[in-house]
Amino acid sequence: xxxxxxxxxxxxxxxxxxxxxxxxxxxxxxxxxxxxxxxxxxxxxxxxxxxxxxxxxxxxxxxxxxxxxxxxxxxxxxxxxxxxxxxxxxxxxxxxxxxxxxxxxxxxxxxxxxxxxxxxxxxxxxxxxxxxxxxxxxxxxxxxxxxxxx
Amino acid sequence: xxxxxxxxxxxxxxxxxxxxxxxxxxxxxxxxxxxxxxxxxxxxxxxxxxxxxxxxxxxxxxxxxxxxxxxxxxxxxxxxxxxxxxxxxxxxxxxxxxxxxxxxxxxxxxxxxxxxxxxxxxxxxxxxxxxxxxxxxxxxxxxxxxxxxxxxxxxxxxxxxxxxxxxxxxxxxxxxxxxxxxxxxxxxxxxxxxxxxxxxxxxxxxxxxxxxxxxxxxxxxxxxxxxxxxxxxxxxxxxxxxxxxxxxxxxxxxxxxxxxxxxxxxxxxxxxxxxxxxxxxxxxxxxxxxxxxxxxxxxxxxxxxxxxxxxxxxxxxxxxxxxxxxxxxxxxxxxxxxxxxxxxxxxxxxxxxxxxxxxxxxxxxxxxxxxxxxxxxxxxxxxxxxxxxxxxxxxxxxxxxxxxxxxxxxxxxxxxxxxxxxx
Ligand code: SF4
Ligand code: SF4
Ligand code: SF4
Ligand code: SF4
Numbered sequence: 382x383x384x385x386x387x388x389x390x391x392x393x394x395x396x397x398x399x400x401x402x403x404x405x406x407x408x409x410x411x412x413x414x415x416x417x418x419x420x421x422x423x424x425x426x427x428x429x430x431x432x433x434x435x436x437x438x439x440x441x442x443x444x445x446x447x448x449x450x451x452x453x454x455x456x457x458x459x460x461x462x463x464x465x466x467x468x469x470x471x472x473x474x475x476x477x478x479x480x481x482x483x484x485x486x487x488x489x490x491x492x493x494x495x496x497x498x499x500x501x502x503x504x505x506x507x508x509x510x511x512x513x514x515x516x517x518x519x520x521x522x523x524x525x526x527x528x529x530x531x
Numbered sequence: 532x533x534x535x536x537x538x539x540x541x542x543x544x545x546x547x548x549x550x551x552x553x554x555x556x557x558x559x560x561x562x563x564x565x566x567x568x569x570x571x572x573x574x575x576x577x578x579x580x581x582x583x584x585x586x587x588x589x590x591x592x593x594x595x596x597x598x599x600x601x602x603x604x605x606x607x608x609x610x611x612x613x614x615x616x617x618x619x620x621x622x623x624x625x626x627x628x629x630x631x632x633x634x635x636x637x638x639x640x641x642x643x644x645x646x647x648x649x650x651x652x653x654x655x656x657x658x659x660x661x662x663x664x665x666x667x668x669x670x671x672x673x674x675x676x677x678x679x680x681x682x683x684x685x686x687x688x689x690x691x692x693x694x695x696x697x698x699x700x701x702x703x704x705x706x707x708x709x710x711x712x713x714x715x716x717x718x719x720x721x722x723x724x725x726x727x728x729x730x731x732x733x734x735x736x737x738x739x740x741x742x743x744x745x746x747x748x749x750x751x752x753x754x755x756x757x758x759x760x761x762x763x764x765x766x767x768x769x770x771x772x773x774x775x776x777x778x779x780x781x782x783x784x785x786x787x788x789x790x791x792x793x794x795x796x797x798x799x800x801x802x803x804x805x806x807x808x809x810x811x812x813x814x815x816x817x818x819x820x821x822x823x824x825x826x827x828x829x830x831x832x833x834x835x836x837x838x839x840x841x842x843x844x845x846x847x848x849x850x851x852x853x854x855x856x857x858x859x860x861x862x863x864x865x866x867x868x869x870x871x872x873x874x875x876x877x878x879x880x881x882x883x884x885x886x887x888x889x890x891x892x893x894x895x896x897x898x899x900x901x902x903x904x905x906x907x908x909x910x911x912x913x914x915x916x917x918x919x920x921x922x923x924x925x926x927x928x929x930x931x932x933x934x935x936x937x938x939x940x941x942x943x944x945x946x947x948x949x950x951x952x953x954x
Contacts, residue, residue: 458568459569459695460695460696460698460699461696462704464699465705465713466714479706479707480699480701480706480713481550481700481705482551482552482563485563492563495562495574496565496568496574524728524732525728
């Protein structure tokens with residue numbers, strides 16, 4: 382599970398305050414998906430080239446702590462029911478609506494890769510955009526209870 | 532490795548999903564939209580155990596005094612031909628998890644050896660096709676069912692384990708033409724020995740005692756036709772469930788294939804559907820799981836005119852056997868497209884070993900049959916490393932395409948060479 386100290390490793394750790402807080406607090410808000418790596422102006426300096434990308438990658442592969450979803454890979458069988466049932470996909474991804482797998486270019490919240498669900502755009506989740514009680518369709522329909530929403 | 536390949540067909544199970552996107556990642560293949568079952572085939576891992584690698588059979592071998600000796604393909608073929616030629620009651624077994632060309636080659640080998648050809652899922656699929664030939668059972672494509680079926684019953688089948696994307700793509704969650712709201716426009720029921728994961732989506736879930744399926748099918752029919760009152764638990768609930776459908780489908784799984792009553796059960800399901808039919812459209816399909824099971828029966832029906840196991844022991848045309856093979860009579864085996872020693876009960880395995888029945892195995896994996904084989908010949912993965920043809924669960928033929936270089940010849944080539952060397 383991704384933690385704030387791991388994210389802190391990729392921040393300047395100078396506590397310069399340009400973002401209005403300390404680096405550690407900034408890391409905490411990154412983890413909660415309240416800020417994104419590009420919000421740190423210092424990271425845009427040439428000296429930190431690649432750091433923003435590294436942070437984004439870390440955040441993309443790890444489920445959001447506190448909010449968002451966690452998938453238990455030991456349980457997931459890749460049936461794709463969650464992909465078809467997702468409220469966001471229903472409106473935005475016609476392939477998933479029809480029960481088919483989304484295309485490589487489709488902007489999905491999660492997709493099945495190598496037999497397992499991976500989260501790719503957590504921030505699109507209705508729970509994060511609106512309110513947690515608005516949706517829990519993916520977790521409700523997972524036959525193996527592999528999805529935990531927080 | 533070029534690519535990416537979009538809309539690739541998965542050779543993982545009889546759904547033959549056609550929406551896989553394959554891209555290169557870290558020097559290997561990354562498969563999008565494939566379930567854990569199919570992924571195991573692409574990544575060479577154990578089914579549902581993604582971390583555990585599944586070993587490939589890499590070189591031909593013959594066994595001498597219990598030891599495996601790697602030999603040339605020619606030497607292995609010669610030894611295989613000799614062992615099979617010596618046998619009085621050879622059996623060609625499996626063929627459900629291999630392509631149509633391989634099946635055709637295997638049928639030619641069986642004919643030449645005067646052997647019996649035994650499909651791995653004879654007890655499930657043959658009764659179904661027999662019922663299709665004799666009773667008025669209607670058949671529909673998975674797309675028609677996706678678009679129209681509002682009532683789905685799985686009997687003796689858990690698709691989440693045999694065809695993991697069945698519910699998603701076709702029967703429950705997919706939104707089709709007249710099922711626009713997907714799961715909300717459909718009702719689901721299941722009958723099984725144990726409560727399965729399916730239960731959470733079911734309006735009706737009936738647990739049936741082992742061997743009691745036939746009685747239950749007849750009881751449901753009795754309730755529907757008003758002929759009898761239910762005496763079997765679950766019959767009324769199932770009858771009500773079916774009665775309220777407009778377009779329905781019953782998927783029959785391995786649970787109905789156990790024992791000697793399989794044909795009677797399919798006939799009874801045919802009767803049940805007949806009672807439902809005047810006012811509704813109802814279909815019956817077997818839930819085949821091996822990726823080209825339907826192709827094998829297509830071959831048997833078009834070439835020989837019967838779905839039962841053809842036995843060339845008494846000449847050609849063959850005698851058709853509806854009873855599963857009696858293993859105690861078998862004295863040589865050619866196995867391809869199934870892991871026989873994984874399917875057999877322990878007792879039978881021991882008997883075959885004790886009698887030193889020679890086994891010739893042709894296939895891509897180091898499976899239990901290869902572990903017991905007197906001769907083994909590696910084959911490429913169909914639909915991943917070589918081209919093949921396969922028939923989807925509902926009988927639709929598709930062309931499987933290769934994306935990786937083959938480390939071994941295709942199974943149909945190996946079998947054709949075996950035939951040539953034997954003739
Ligand atoms: S702006 Fe960046 S460097 Fe400055 S305190 Fe915030 S996180 Fe640290
Ligand atoms: S909670 Fe709703 S919107 Fe968010 S991923 Fe699950 S189904 Fe999609
Ligand atoms: S529904 Fe559950 S088991 Fe199926 S793909 Fe989603 S997380 Fe995995
Ligand atoms: S359901 Fe079958 S065909 Fe579809 S991806 Fe899974 S194994 Fe492959």
